[in-house]
Amino acid sequence: MNYEAVIGLEVHTQLATRSKLFCSCSNEFGSVQNANICPVCSAQPGVLPVLNARAVRYAVKAALALNCKINPTSIFARKSYFYPDLPKGFQTSQYDRPFSSGGYIDISLPDGTLERIGLTRIHMEEDAGKNIHEGSGSLVDLNRAGAPLIEIVSEPDLRSPEQAVEYLKKLKAILTYIEVSDCNMEQGNFRCDANVSVRKTGEKKLGTKVEIKNMNSFRFIEKALSYEIERQSALLAAGTPIVQETRLFDSDSGTTRSMRRKEEANDYRYFPEPDLQPLIIDERMINELKSEIPELPDAKIERFIGEYSIPRYDAEVIATDKSLAVFYEKLVSVTNDPKLSSNWIMMEVMRVLNDQKISIDDFSVDYRRLGELLLLVIKKEINQQTAKDIFNEMLGSPVRPSEIVDRDSLRQIQDHSFIEKIVDDVLARSQDQVAQFKSGKDKVMGYFVGQVMRQSRGKADPAVVNAILLKKLKE
Numbered sequence: 001m002n003y004e005a006v007i008g009l010e011v012h013t014q015l016a017t018r019s020k021l022f023c024s025c026s027n028e029f030g031s032v033q034n035a036n037i038c039p040v041c042s043a044q045p046g047v048l049p050v051l052n053a054r055a056v057r058y059a060v061k062a063a064l065a066l067n068c069k070i071n072p073t074s075i076f077a078r079k080s081y082f083y084p085d086l087p088k089g090f091q092t093s094q095y096d097r098p099f100s101s102g103g104y105i106d107i108s109l110p111d112g113t114l115e116r117i118g119l120t121r122i123h124m125e126e127d128a129g130k131n132i133h134e135g136s137g138s139l140v141d142l143n144r145a146g147a148p149l150i151e152i153v154s155e156p157d158l159r160s161p162e163q164a165v166e167y168l169k170k171l172k173a174i175l176t177y178i179e180v181s182d183c184n185m186e187q188g189n190f191r192c193d194a195n196v197s198v199r200k201t202g203e204k205k206l207g208t209k210v211e212i213k214n215m216n217s218f219r220f221i222e223k224a225l226s227y228e229i230e231r232q233s234a235l236l237a238a239g240t241p242i243v244q245e246t247r248l249f250d251s252d253s254g255t256t257r258s259m260r261r262k263e264e265a266n267d268y269r270y271f272p273e274p275d276l277q278p279l280i281i282d283e284r285m286i287n288e289l290k291s292e293i294p295e296l297p298d299a300k301i302e303r304f305i306g307e308y309s310i311p312r313y314d315a316e317v318i319a320t321d322k323s324l325a326v327f328y329e330k331l332v333s334v335t336n337d338p339k340l341s342s343n344w345i346m347m348e349v350m351r352v353l354n355d356q357k358i359s360i361d362d363f364s365v366d367y368r369r370l371g372e373l374l375l376l377v378i379k380k381e382i383n384q385q386t387a388k389d390i391f392n393e394m395l396g397s398p399v400r401p402s403e404i405v406d407r408d409s410l411r412q413i414q415d416h417s418f419i420e421k422i423v424d425d426v427l428a429r430s431q432d433q434v435a436q437f438k439s440g441k442d443k444v445m446g447y448f449v450g451q452v453m454r455q456s457r458g459k460a461d462p463a464v465v466n467a468i469l470l471k472k473l474k475e
């Protein structure tokens with residue numbers, strides 16, 4: 001039996017405002033426990049919330065960038081919980097009248113086509129604090145209580161764990177482009193709950209879904225979904241019905257386990273927040289925010305493909321990170337070679353960024369130095385291998401590439417008569433390999449090139465070496 005996965009994601013993103021959603025406490029990450037609290041966010045009696053105008057602007061900006069409809073009037077609601085990290089006894093959220101509905105995100109599939117994933121809604125809400133379990137007791141840190149969040153809910157339009165990750169990457173790219181959130185997953189500023197069900201391929205009706213929580217990296221989300229799809233498919237194949245429930249992902253075992261049966265909306269006792277006015281978002285604010293939205297990832301990807309004639313893959317990798325895209329365009333302005341530049345960014349630069357866990361903004365080689373290095377390659381003064389060695393040296397020192405080339409006299413040798421001499425020499429003492437080549441073993445070509453390169457101490461231009469070798473071998 002063939003089964004198809006159906007996935008819908010709920011993403012909580014923390015807005016990068018200076019203060020919290022309903023009080024003026026700092027919204028900064030990493031302060032000492034309970035340093036950023038006041039009577040409002042610690043739920044003292046008699047206090048009143050005041051809505052943070054900047055948080056509203058960020059939320060609306062996000063909705064506009066995600067092609068959503070902005071609802072002119074929306075209502076905050078109390079969602080009842082009883083947890084120590086939520087001292088009010090309820091979370092101030094939005095329920096049946098969110099500030100935004102509809103919208104979509106386009107993701108690209110492995111075959112290069114685009115798939116449009118619908119959004120159901122986006123609403124604003126406050127974050128809870130954090131319970132810290134220590135020894136036999138538990139402590140509560142309320143620094144995060146009242147932090148501004150938006151929850152972005154997708155339609156059940158995703159069909160595989162890979163698509164889910166593509167969706168999240170695109171969403172993260174858009175939100176960071178418009179600078180409403182840093183989407184830092186390690187700090188919990190971009191959290192995803194995944195809803196997943198399976199059904200027989202071709203079936204129209206949705207299957208019973210399970211919600212998976214506790215995944216703080218794209219890799220874990222992909223793993224958890226894959227595991228869950230396998231688990232549900234096996235149950236269905238055995239004729240066992242799926243139980244609607246919330247499950248936790250355990251990254252050590254790569255499995256999910258049941259946490260609680262799914263709560264129903266009426267368990268939350270939603271009701272309109274009496275302490276807050278309806279939120280009115282007017283045309284003027286919408287137009288103002290629209291005008292602040294920069295070129296977004298999709299538009300940049302298409303422009304890169306059109307303007308620089310680079311493959312879609314390169315454009316997507318580079319344009320997903322706004323700063324990297326800026327770096328790339330500056331690099332191309334120096335080298336005038338879009339493909340060589342994208343290759344170097346994707347291979348060498350991104351390798352270093354990943355190793356050092358830094359962003360391009362903190363990279364030790366600026367676009368001018370890298371551009372100078374690539375120009376040496378383009379002018380054939382050095383070959384790619386030499387360039388990589390020089391690049392590695394540049395990482396740890398402000399030295400310019402041309403200085404290294406001069407210091408170590410690395411300039412590539414184009415001189416045909418010089419290379420011809422070496423080729424003659426190598427062929428003369430490789431009679432066996434020459435015979436092999438003549439009997440059709442093309443593979444020994446690599447051996448010849450290697451010998452010539454070694455004898456020239458890596459400086460011969462490999463293209464010239466190849467040409468001369470072929471000419472001589474065919475004589």
Ligand code: ADP
Nearest residue numbers: 006007008009154155156195196197206207209
């Ligand atoms: P709940 O009432 O449990 O919150 P919702 O209908 O509000 O469920 O949907 C929450 C999320 O789950 C959405 O992202 C939605 O796309 C997704 N979803 C809903 N039904 C299914 C299903 N049968 N399979 C997979 N995902 C689903």
Ligand code: ZN
Nearest residue numbers: 023025038041
């Ligand atoms: Zn406060």
Ligand code: MG
Nearest residue numbers: 010153264265
């Ligand atoms: Mg729901």
